[in-house]
Amino acid sequence: MTKEEFIRKVNGLPWADRACSFEAVDCWGLVVLYYRHVLSVEVHQTTDYEAGKNFITCYEGDRVFWHPGARKDGHIGVFYRGGAPDHVGIVIDGNQMLHSKGDGGSVRIDPLPVLERAFTRTEFLQYGNV
Template identity: 75%
Template sequence: MNKNDFIRKVNRLPWADRACSFEAVDCWGLIVLYFRHVTGIEIHQTPDYEAGRDFITCYDGDRVFWVPGNRSEGCIAVFYRGEHPDHVGVVIDGNRCLHSRGRGEGVRIDPLPVLERAFTKTEFLKYGDI
């Protein structure tokens, strides 16, 4: 599936905690689907995600599989509140992010500068497949 077909399929899907399907998806589930269907990569996931652990625990367990990236298509944007990662999305071009925002909002595309203003810090990563 190419990027544009994927975006059409997931845009406006509802958010659901720990969901990773074409019916509903949370922010990390959207990353998993993007890599699976657009790049053909099955990214590593720790058991914490399926076990319903909090986002920070899941992120900390999976962070070792990602390397520093930049604001380019296919990298992920990790948004922080204070010192803690709080949300993720996939960069779909140099200035927009596809993400699943949370309860009541779901999947949408926002300009990266808008998201960066809503959070205290943004980090860009690419999958390292180690």
């Protein structure tokens, strides 16, 4: 599936906590689907995530598989509130973010600077050698 096909398929999907399907996704589920269907990569997921454990615990368990990256297509942006990671999305076209906005939201594309202003800080990560 191309990046464009994926975006058309997921844009507007409803947000649902711990969801990872073409019916509903949360922000991490969207990353997993993108890597699976666009990049043909199965990213590591702790069983804690699927079991509904605290997001911070899940993030710390999976973070070791990600390395510092750049504001580059296919890399993820991790958005922090204070010192804690709070949201993730996929960089597309260099300065936009495909992400699933929670609490009644949906998958959408927003300019990265808009999201960066809404959070304390942002880091960009790449998965393994991808």
